[in-house]
Amino acid sequence: MLKRFKRFILRLFGKKPEIRLGIYGPPNTGKTTLANRICLDFTGEELGTVSEVPHETREVQKKERVVIEHNGKRMTINLLDMPGISTKVDYKEFMKFGMKKKDAMLRSKEATRGIVEAIKWLDNVDACLVVFDSTKNPYTQVNVTILGNLEAKGIPIIVVANKIDLKGAEPEKIRDAFPQYHFVEISAKEGKNVDKLYKEIIEKLG
Amino acid sequence: MARKKEKKKGVKIEFLSRSILEGKSFDEKLDFIMEKVKSDVILVLEEGLTPEEKKKLIERSVSEIDDNFPGIEFSGFNSNPGIFEKILSVLTGQERKEGLVIVGSSKIMEKVGEEKDMISLLAKME
Structure with a gap:
């Protein structure tokens, strides 16, 4: 409530507030790929590394004062790429990707810390992109929990259906599962529809 | 000769009515x-969880995790309170949590599918 009032006062005096924009979602939905796309488009450098092994992002990655532009409109965001949230982390899963047991167990420990950190940040973001993999079932308890908590706090959300470049992508399933939220379907990897996303961020989250 | 009691193999599922957890803090x-x-029991709770409670559970x-x-793994049906229920919960300060929650260790429970009105689970027996 206080944050909203502060933003209202800033707007009243013609100042645009900076927004802490969190990128949330389960592991491997393309959150860091999207964060990299945004950072590359507006700052010229990437934010984090991506990998097919789940839980590549195990700490919150931050990029401050990213100025997003679309059709002459601007908005300054502090971008927060969150570790993927899941209810389980099994080190044996990492070993399937050729990782040694010791490394897999360390990754598992770091991943659990990252999940807890991401959950704690839910109270401290001003707006969110919740990223889904369009080839997967959207109706999971992790997704319902993320969206439910953000909604309960009145934090504006855009549901982002990512990976529409993949065969079998069904972004309409995501839109139909959560029709109450702003929705954009994109391919962060190929850059498809990211302009639409920037427009939505400025118009709906600013 | 006394027969050695054989330990039965399988997954234990406990169904808990709302009243069992009533009066307890979250x-x-x-x-x-x-x-x-953590004792490998799958729980079926009659009472649903709020988003805040689900967050705490995760x-x-x-x-x-060790x-x-x-x-x-957890699944559940979520209540979708109408405007009357929302007003009532604000006035009384008590949120009535309809729904159902199934929760278990991912060692013994695997979610196969989850829709708004259908859940399928696989109990793993090692």
């Missing part, structure tokens, strides 16, 4: 749930 409920789940279970406990 932290106490979490203690109860985690103790059962946070708590992930914090307890070499023997890989985390949880």
Whole structure:
């Protein structure tokens, strides 16, 4: 409530507030790929590394004062790429990707810390992109929990259906599962529809 | 000769009515749930969970992950309160949580599918 009032006062005096924009979602939905796309488009450098092994992002990655532009409109965001949230982390899963047991167990420990950190940040973001993999079932308890908590706090959300470049992508399933939220379907990897996303961020989250 | 009691193989499922957890704080409920789940019991709770409670359940279970406990699977039907129920919960300060929650260790429970009105689970027997 206080944050909203502060933003209202800033707007009243013609100042645009900076927004802490969190990128949330389960592991491997393309959150860091999207964060990299945004950072590359507006700052010229990437934010984090991506990998097919789940839980590549195990700490919150931050990029401050990213100025997003679309059709002459601007908005300054502090971008927060969150570790993927899941209810389980099994080190044996990492070993399937050729990782040694010791490394897999360390990754598992770091991943659990990252999940807890991401959950704690839910109270401290001003707006969110919740990223889904369009080839997967959207109706999971992790997704319902993320969206439910953000909604309960009145934090504006855009549901982002990512990976529409993949065969079998069904972004309409995501839109139909959560029709109450702003929705954009994109391919962060190929850059498809990211302009639409920037427009939505400025118009709906600013 | 006395027969040696054979340990039965299988997955234990406990169905808990709303009244069992009634009167407990959510932290106490979490203690109860985690103790059962870590003993490889699948719990079916009559009462649903709020988004805040689900967040706490994920946070708590992930914090307890170690070499023997890989985390949880949970599913449930979510209530969609109407405007009257929302006003009533604001006025009374009590949120009535309709729905159903199924929670278990991911070691023994695998979610196969989940829709708004259908859940399918696989109990793993090693």
